[in-house]
Amino acid sequence: MALSLSSSSSSHFHHFAASSDPNVPPIGSLQLLHPPHVLSSGVNYSRIRGCSVVKPMNAQSKRNDSLVPFVANTLAPEVAERTEIVDYDGLAKDLENASPLEIMDQALGKFGDDIAIAFSGAEDVALIEYARLTGRPFRVFSLDTGRLNSETYQFFDAVEKQYGIHIEYMFPDAVEVQGLVRNKGLFSFYDDGHQECCRVRKVRPLRRALKGLRAWITGQRKDQSPGTRSEVPVVQVDPVFEGLDGGIGSLIKWNPVANVHGKDVWNFLRTMNVPVNSLHSQGYVSIGCEPCTRPVLPGQHEREGRWWWEDSKAKECGLHKGNLKQGDVPQLNGNGNETPSVNDIFISQNLxxxxxxxxxxxxxxxxxxxxxxxxxxxxxxxxxxxxxxxxxxxxxxxxxxxxxxxxxxxxxxxxxxxxxxxxxxxxxxxxxxxxxxxxxxxxxxxxxxxxxxxxxxxxxx
Known part of the structure; x- marks a missing residue:
């Protein structure tokens, strides 16, 4: 899938060339509406963990048009390119108590057309609503694995109509999917774990999408998975994926609702009358692919409905693998597939x-x-x-x-x-x-x- 343009419902933008709001300068402007957290020291921090060199929004750079079309067709007059060294660990601390709306505004203001919201078809529709409320242009992309519930596809359609946007879908490579299914069947993940299927259907398409961006926005929350997400910051240098310029530190990851409790997200959705996936009313909380998602019982944690046959301590599909601490990273088996580290079973002195x-x-x-x-x-x-x-x-x-x-x-x-x-x-x-x-x-x-x-x-x- 090629990433294309999405915008808020109040106005339609052609390739983000201009905004209908007179208070919002065009994407080509050099004006920084929200000055970033910049280190005052003259030391080059670009290779230090948590720091990244960020170009101004209108700076020309290499872009692979085979993956992402050049959306900013209207460029500002040539100017001397400036760079700024941003301490994202420090910025995360500054924004620790900020509202999701403020964090979203900072993210969209800082990266303009080079950032997009990752939408899974679950309650992270809240991100799209926050983006709309900022009044800024925004982009939304999603991974269509080919195994989603029909209710999720209907939800995608409802969201597009609600916000007047086109979600930018990424699809897995057809040859890779064909090889996996022919060699191992449609449900191999029940036998040898979900990582291989997720790698083909989700991780690699995501990697292609992120290579056309400098930042992305996710709906991760600390309370979603105490085993893997309890320390998620509101903004960070992505520890796993690379962005447009390539290399470590080339992609920034924003998590505006990291500090928000799940019930508060739902209160926000109800208050704003935002469309939601109908699966939620059937007991689904965390929603992924149909074969790997099921409703949870009262009192169960929401991630218990995902990959329920596997270890509950490492329930990440690979999109947020950076959340796993070193000791939790699955080991590779002889076939190059990941095998989760779990507690043993069948324990008896007679076995x-x-x-x-x-x-x-x-x-x-x-x-x-x-x-x-x-x-x-x-x-x-x-x-x-x-x-x-x-x-x-x-x-x-x-x-x-x-x-x-x-x-x-x-x-x-x-x-x-x-x-x-x-x-x-x-x-x-x-x-x-x-x-x-x-x-x-x-x-x-x-x-x-x-x-x-x-x-x-x-x-x-």
């Missing part, structure tokens, strides 16, 4: 935890002293978690009976081995290794209660 060598030895034995029942699992898998109680109870029940019960974590680096040597199809896979046979027998049923598993073992032991 043997098998490693790769143990599984290889087990598959080579023709004559075992006793049969083995082994579950191939991933601790983040919702189906593995669901059967944990029954499998542990079965292990306790079979203790001393002559049947060994074990577990083998088969995700990450072990997944390819498990697929090739252990018939792993999806998690969990349960195998019985008979006493006098080297060939494992795969449990065929979806019933994973104690009685069904016991019947399977007794029939083949």
């Amino acid at each position: 043997v935890n098998l490693n790769r060598t143990g599984m290889e030895n087990l598959t080579r034995l023709d004559n075992r002293k006793e049969p083995w029942l082994v579950v191939l699992y991933a601790p983040w898998c919702q189906f593995c978690q669901a059967m944990e109680g029954s499998y542990v109870e079965l292990a306790d029940k079979l203790a001393g009976s002559g049947v060994k019960v074990g577990k083998f974590r088969a995700d990450g680096e072990q997944k390819q081995f498990a697929k090739q040597e252990l018939e792993l199809g999806s998690f969990p896979t349960i195998l019985l290794f008979p006493k006098h046979s080297s060939k494992a027998i795969k449990y065929p049923s979806e019933k994973r209660d104690v009685e069904s598993l016991t019947a399977f073992v007794n029939a083949l032991r």
